[in-house]
Amino acid sequence: MTVESGYADFFGPQVPRTGDEGQTPTFALASAAYRDNEADEILKANSEWHKSEVGKPRIKLFRPNLGEAFSRAIIDRMLGSGRAPLIQSFGTQPQVVVEHALAAHRIRRERDNWLTAVMVLCGLLFLPGLLVWLLVFQIRTTMAKRDDKRAGALATALLVGVGALAVLFLLRMPFTGFWAWYARAAVVAPVVGWFWAKQICERTARDLRARWDSLLSGSSIGAKVPEAVPSSPGETAAEQLRQSLARLSAEQQSNSVFYAGPKGILGMGTRWGSWQLAEDLVPADPDREIHPFRSWDVIKAVHDRLRMLERGPLNTGGFPKPTIRHWIVTPIGENATAVSRPEGTDVEAYQVKQHAVQEICNKQQFGAGDRHYLGVQWTLWDGQLVITMLITVTVLHETLRIEVTGHALGPVHSLFTTKPAAKEKEVQKSIKFWETRKVKLPLVDSDEVVRLAARAPLTNYPPLLYWLGGKLSLPEPFGLRHAWADKPWRHRFMADDALRAATPVLRVVHAAAIKVLEENGVDTTKFGSRSSSLSTAVQDATPSKADLYDA
Structure with a gap:
């Protein structure tokens, strides 16, 4: 079921305020809804792991076009009733x-309502003429899409030729009486409707x-949805949307994530580095046993x-305030097309409860089941850059292992950050034919007017429109941010930030863990030596595909 565009948040549109995190990727992705490029353009943003598809019409x-396909796909996928779970969009709203x-x-529905009225008045009442003109434009569009340069000229010649035949038909009418006038109107009315539709399309x-x-200019333009606030308690459609948006917000705050093998943790990016400290638990005093403790005690410290982390001995800026959370990580297949979030009495509003998190941390360290990570x-x-360092503590037999892994999610693809360019083409000058000049093209050309007018009556029947024209299929499991994220390693300063975060985090983790071990009577000599070795190695950290094992 498709949620219609007239619905919006119960409290009105939510616009990121100045200083909010995630403005750039949020606005960049939102801008795709207003674009008028070809829908196939979005395929350029496909990554190694996440690929969108555009069905052939x-x-x-x-x-x-891109904006129409993107808007429909996002609305259906993120607000449709019975939708599959979504992946969190870190760094995005x-x-x-x-x-x-x-x-x-x-906005497009309002345009389509006007175009539908034009189609009824100037097309449906004069259906024979409309069908002939549509057939001509369909043939012209098919010919113009060919790579052969002569095809464009031939397509234009076809339209001119049909126009000449239409004029001849008007002058040499083979009918008389009512049908003669109807035939004339059937030829002229669709053309008049085209001029009317062109004005509507250009305004929109x-x-x-x-x-x-x-x-993309950062003006924080708001989403105009006048029907945002229900005017009466009986507006079930608005209430349905309010619940859908509330569900979306709750799922965005979930502490449950999914590990998809080489794809890394969905929403956080691939794992680029891993450092492990593993030593035996030996009593500091041979005459006394180790005081019992659990993995959770180490994690809490x-x-x-x-x-x-944001504090330091020098006033040099340093780390901004990080987000620190306990994550429950569920393993899924590399090629899984759907995820299933944890359910039951231990889960409320997509959040795994604290006591369940502690139990997973202490007990589920080997074999099947979810795992606990501190992030x-x-x-x-x-x-544009999301850096996540994950820490997990396991105890198997007498060995305690502390693992720190680095994940990085890069900026959204540059396709989403391109501003609208004026439509123009280069032509040869009439006198200095060896030079060229740029000529501005109409914002909406004749083919686009015909396309929009033909689609308009079917916009209220999305399945039929999808069947005829194709649609955008989003990569699954779907999350707005990771679906179109680029790698951060191509940006020098982003790469530096990701690599620099590893050393202080690793040292803080080791220092906190060793302190807990000392307090519980564990000999930390080997832990300290191993920690010093790792501390040296992490200074030369380089990004790698840590989840691709050479085996």
């Missing part, structure tokens, strides 16, 4: 993106492009020390 006249998709969809195109440009996360570069 059965009739090219009904194909969607998914609700804002969804609201802009709703706003863009509403200017509006959509202005919003696209404003989002590490948690408390990590909260002090310290920074959202940097205005949301």
